[in-house]
Amino acid sequence: MEFDKLVDVYEELEKTASGNQMREILSDFFKKVPKEDIALVSYLTLGQIASEYESAVLGLAEKTVLKAISSAGGVSLKKVQEIMQKTGDVGLTAEKVLQKKPQTLIPLGKLTIQCLYDILHKIVTLSGTGSQDKKTQLLVSALQKASPQGAKYLTRIVLGTLRMGAGDMTVIDSLAIAFTGDKKNKEHLERAYNICPDVGVIAETLATHGLKGLEKIQVRVGRPIKMMLAQRVKEWEEVVKKIPGTLAAEGKYDGERVQAHKTTEGKVILFSRRLENITDQFPDLVEYMQKQINAKEFIIEAEILAIDKEGKHLPFQTLMQRRRKHDIEEYIKKIPVQAKVFEILYLNGKSFLNEPYKKRIDHIEKIVHKGKHCTTADRIITDNITKLKTFFGEMLEDKQEGIMIKSLEGTYQAGTRGWNWIKWKKDYSQDMIDTFDLVIIGAFYGRGKRHGTYGAFLCAVYNAKEDTFETVCKLGTGLTDDMLASLPIKLDAYKVKMKPGRVVAKKEMEADVWFTPQIVVEVLAAEITKSPFHTCASGLALRFPRFVRLRDDKKAEQATTSEEVQDMFEK
Numbered sequence: 369m370e371f372d373k374l375v376d377v378y379e380e381l382e383k384t385a386s387g388n389q390m391r392e393i394l395s396d397f398f399k400k401v402p403k404e405d406i407a408l409v410s411y412l413t414l415g416q417i418a419s420e421y422e423s424a425v426l427g428l429a430e431k432t433v434l435k436a437i438s439s440a441g442g443v444s445l446k447k448v449q450e451i452m453q454k455t456g457d458v459g460l461t462a463e464k465v466l467q468k469k470p471q472t473l474i475p476l477g478k479l480t481i482q483c484l485y486d487i488l489h490k491i492v493t494l495s496g497t498g499s500q501d502k503k504t505q506l507l508v509s510a511l512q513k514a515s516p517q518g519a520k521y522l523t524r525i526v527l528g529t530l531r532m533g534a535g536d537m538t539v540i541d542s543l544a545i546a547f548t549g550d551k552k553n554k555e556h557l558e559r560a561y562n563i564c565p566d567v568g569v570i571a572e573t574l575a576t577h578g579l580k581g582l583e584k585i586q587v588r589v590g591r592p593i594k595m596m597l598a599q600r601v602k603e604w605e606e607v608v609k610k611i612p613g614t615l616a617a618e619g620k621y622d623g624e625r626v627q628a629h630k631t632t633e634g635k636v637i638l639f640s641r642r643l644e645n646i647t648d649q650f651p652d653l654v655e656y657m658q659k660q661i662n663a664k665e666f667i668i669e670a671e672i673l674a675i676d677k678e679g680k681h682l683p684f685q686t687l688m689q690r691r692r693k694h695d696i697e698e699y700i701k702k703i704p705v706q707a708k709v710f711e712i713l714y715l716n717g718k719s720f721l722n723e724p725y726k727k728r729i730d731h732i733e734k735i736v737h738k739g740k741h742c743t744t745a746d747r748i749i750t751d752n753i754t755k756l757k758t759f760f761g762e763m764l765e766d767k768q769e770g771i772m773i774k775s776l777e778g779t780y781q782a783g784t785r786g787w788n789w790i791k792w793k794k795d796y797s798q799d800m801i802d803t804f805d806l807v808i809i810g811a812f813y814g815r816g817k818r819h820g821t822y823g824a825f826l827c828a829v830y831n832a833k834e835d836t837f838e839t840v841c842k843l844g845t846g847l848t849d850d851m852l853a854s855l856p857i858k859l860d861a862y863k864v865k866m867k868p869g870r871v872v873a874k875k876e877m878e879a880d881v882w883f884t885p886q887i888v889v890e891v892l893a894a895e896i897t898k899s900p901f902h903t904c905a906s907g908l909a910l911r912f913p914r915f916v917r918l919r920d921d922k923k924a925e926q927a928t929t930s931e932e933v934q935d936m937f938e939k
């Protein structure tokens with residue numbers, strides 16, 4: 369298929385301000401895409417060239433892309449830079465330059481999806497000395513074949529700035545409509561997506577083998593599984609109602625969740641809560657797991673905690689310093705870590721997703737050789753609420769967030785916030801409302817002291833059923849001066865010209881600046897109230913919201929959902 373066919377879709381999507389229209393455009397298009405191109409087309413609609421967990425990094429800077437535009441268009445770099453100054457956008461610059469390109473005597477042929485795939489993946493594999501030049505040449509070869517509009521989107525894909533407003537779930541919905549004729553079948557796609565969060569694999573399987581093919585998708589070591597989440601309750605008594613009889617309680621550690629995969633070749637791969645590959649950040653953890661987890665092949669989950677020399681747990685903020693690309697060796701020594709293993713999803717060729725937790729615990733305890741850097745979660749198994757409360761107190765003394773209460777019979781519900789896990793945090797016991805993880809989707813210019821920057825941010829929750837973002841509050845309190853200075857810079861990369869298609873906002877909440885849903889912040893609020901101005905669960909808002917911290921470990925679709933806010937409001 370020619371890349372220009374996808375370019376037409378990009379042009380349409382760019383003008384669309386509604387999620388439903390976006391799904392219509394995409395599903396109509398997917399029907400026409402040949403099977404061999406459907407996986408790549410699915411990634412490309414998200415502005416990616418592979419699934420996120422594969423971390424296919426092109427490693428091309430804006431300067432290099434401008435150079436490639438200059439070569440492909442036969443225009444001096446100086447002229448390209450001048451156009452860039454005027455347009456402020458690499459994509460528009462590429463389009464303008466290539467519109468003026470003189471026709472070659474021998475036509476170079478049209479850029480196809482397959483050719484684009486080959487070129488971009490070749491770029492990903494190049495590294496070391498001389499690789500920048502080779503990468504530039506490859507990009508030039510793609511640009512020479514592209515149409516001017518094609519070049520506009522191609523350069524944005526390369527720089528990771530293509531923002532069509534679609535998310536994984538938009539693609540999943542559109543695939544369901546395109547290949548099964550009914551959005552209702554989305555459920556089947558979602559089930560497969562939870563154990564294989566890769567839109568390319570889902571698209572290809574559906575296009576080639578239909579819904580039956582999707583049922584056969586299995587857990588695969590090296591490909592992350594969507595993580596299971598916990599429900600919350602308001603009173604202790606509710607815990608016993610939801611999980612009657614004997615239950616397991618573990619510490620709810622305030623660290624970073626990790627899903628570790630070990631292949632039969634002995635390689636350990638670490639995935640974050642966002643399902644990104646974070647192996648390079650924790651080579652020490654990889655080694656501990658290789659040494660202390662006795663199994664040929666596994667998928668386990670653990671909470672990573674920073675520890676001091678004596679092995680005492682340190683706050684989350686300390687661990688955050690390990691989130692870095694440079695000076696890793698230095699920080700391994702400065703901030704040692706400990707993994708508290710609490711789940712096993714796969715062991716030596718067998719999936720454990722459908723096994724009851726009591727069985728999974730047995731295996732965890734069997735394979736983890738406990739040590740300072742790799743151990744299992746503290747756990748009690750009891751039917752006695754007093755013991756549960758004592759355990760909760762112990763965890764608070766250890767400065768943990770609280771406890772996780774787990775059904776011993778419960779299976780691992782990938783990607784689901786089900787009742788097999790219930791969280792109980794110290795905030796609940798102090799009668800404070802829980803925090804919310806909200807997505808910043810807009811901003812309002814500041815006045816007075818905040819003149820020249822943003823005065824407040826428009827925040828949204830995720831509506832998982834509709835795949836939309838619904839506004840829930842304006843946030844302006846609790847931000848430190850540092851955060852007020854750094855947040856706008858962070859948000860700048862996600863600025864868009866109009867309200868993104870998946871954002872649902874009332875006209876009273878018309879922001880001065882809109883952002884693609886991307887940045888997640890944790891917010892504490894005093895109350896949930898009804899509001900005619902916000903769209904969360906058809907009119908709920910947070911009162912007196914206060915910024916707590918950035919949640920870089922969460923994707924926009926992992927924010928608090930409108931359903932959760934509705935539940936909390938009713939409670």
Ligand code: ATP
Pocket residue numbers: 596597598599618619620621622623624625641671710745772791
């Ligand atoms: P929160 O903001 O409360 O951490 P969340 O949306 O990130 O919420 P929840 O489902 O509410 O996730 O809580 C589960 C999180 O708690 C996990 O993602 C994990 O990082 C952390 N956690 C800490 N200890 C445990 C444990 N023993 N078992 C499961 N998860 C744990």
